[in-house]
Amino acid sequence: MRILNVGGDSDESLIQYIYIHRNMGTKTVSLSDDAYERLAAEKRESESFSDVVRRLTEGVDLSDFRGVLSDETADKIEEHVAQSRGSQVGAVNK
Numbered sequence: 001m002r003i004l005n006v007g008g009d010s011d012e013s014l015i016q017y018i019y020i021h022r023n024m025g026t027k028t029v030s031l032s033d034d035a036y037e038r039l040a041a042e043k044r045e046s047e048s049f050s051d052v053v054r055r056l057t058e059g060v061d062l063s064d065f066r067g068v069l070s071d072e073t074a075d076k077i078e079e080h081v082a083q084s085r086g087s088q089v090g091a092v093n094k
Helices: 033-042 049-057 071-093
Strands: 002-006 014-018
Touching (some): 033 049
Antiparallel strands (some): 002 014
16 A cells, blocks of 8 residues: 655645555356365365465476377367267256
């Protein structure tokens, strides 16, 4: 907090309080119940969920996993995910 005295030394001087709050952006992430339970189980007493994710993913570079799956396997997984998401969307719209 910064206090600015605007108006001189008199008792009637105007004092402005300027609050500077820097907040990082936040994102909402949906997790299945079992994924949430796993994440919560990893959470230490003084940690936020953001802290847990940072700790668990520290030093992980996703590019290290490039080429691990064959193109055929990756295509099958992508197709399954798309079908699964489609069925979930349909269930919500009913």
